[in-house]
Amino acid sequence: MIYNEFLLKRYEEMLGSRFKEFLEASRKPLPKYIRVNTLRIRPKELRRRLEEKGFELKKVMDYCFLVKKAPISIGATTEYLLGYYFLQDYSSLFPTINLDPKPGEIVWDMCAAPGGKTTHLAQLMKNQGVIVATDVRKVKSLWYNVMRMGVTNVIIYQRDAREVKYKFDKILLDAPCTGTGILRRDPTRVRVKLRDIRKASSLQKELMKTAYENLKEGGTLVYSTCSLEPEENEEVVEYALSLGFELKRAIGGEEGLLKGTVRIWPFESSGFFIAKLVRPCE
Known part of the structure; x- marks a missing residue:
């Protein structure tokens, strides 16, 4: 169990019937998201560039993508170093x-x-x-x-x-x-x-x-x-x-x-x- 008993008791009281779903989600890796920096690049262009490198992205907002597949570290691309996106939770x-x-x-x-x-x-x-x-x-x-x-x-x-x-x-x-x-x-x-x-x-x-x-x-x-x-x-x-x-x-x-x-x-x-x-x- 990744939460201590003190916290688990609190969340069970707050979530009620959704507590089991909460525990199941807690055991899974946290999804990775990127926020497109529209000061430097358009979302469509960044998506094209990353997908050409083998990334699989899902749009969750006009300038935010869920990274479903990453052949290399998402923080190690040329686009990241150029400031085209920020690693940021949705x-x-x-x-x-x-x-x-x-x-x-x-x-x-x-x-x-x-x-x-x-x-x-x-x-x-x-x-x-x-x-x-x-x-x-x-x-x-x-x-x-x-x-x-x-x-x-x-x-x-x-x-x-x-x-x-x-x-x-x-x-x-x-x-x-x-x-x-x-x-x-x-x-x-x-x-x-x-x-x-x-x-x-x-x-x-x-x-x-x-x-x-x-x-x-x-x-x-x-x-x-x-x-x-x-x-x-x-x-x-x-x-x-x-x-x-x-x-x-x-x-x-x-x-x-x-x-x-x-x-x-x-x-x-x-x-x-x-x-x-x-x-x-x-």
């Missing part, structure tokens, strides 16, 4: 899609490394406007991916997001978490205990408060984690509502334990939680 596209950044806006990616969502933001913004990308670690990988993907509208800072003071049009808070939704990719997450969940939830609430203080009135914040735990998800959103945020309906999966939020269970991709919040005008 579920992790939805935080950025929900934020819906527009060209010309000033956007903050609070916990940006290694850059999957940062470069996705730039793609949706057509390299226009400004993205401030902060992280306390892994900024080298963030910088590398920004450069590889041909992104030109990102400013990178290595600093604690809680120290930032500026007003942004939109904010993405893909918060540090226990990562129980990505256990098939990172088996170390099996060791997660209640104390780890509570510690993560405390930090997430601190980051949420910082986000509220730095978001313009009328601005949008998307909160997401790759955790399955309510303390890191719905509980943090309830805290956000107590700060003054208003909850808007998110898209991308089934409804979470809090109406309007989204949960993506790790059946066909990594597990994710997404909430869309707006700071109302006073």
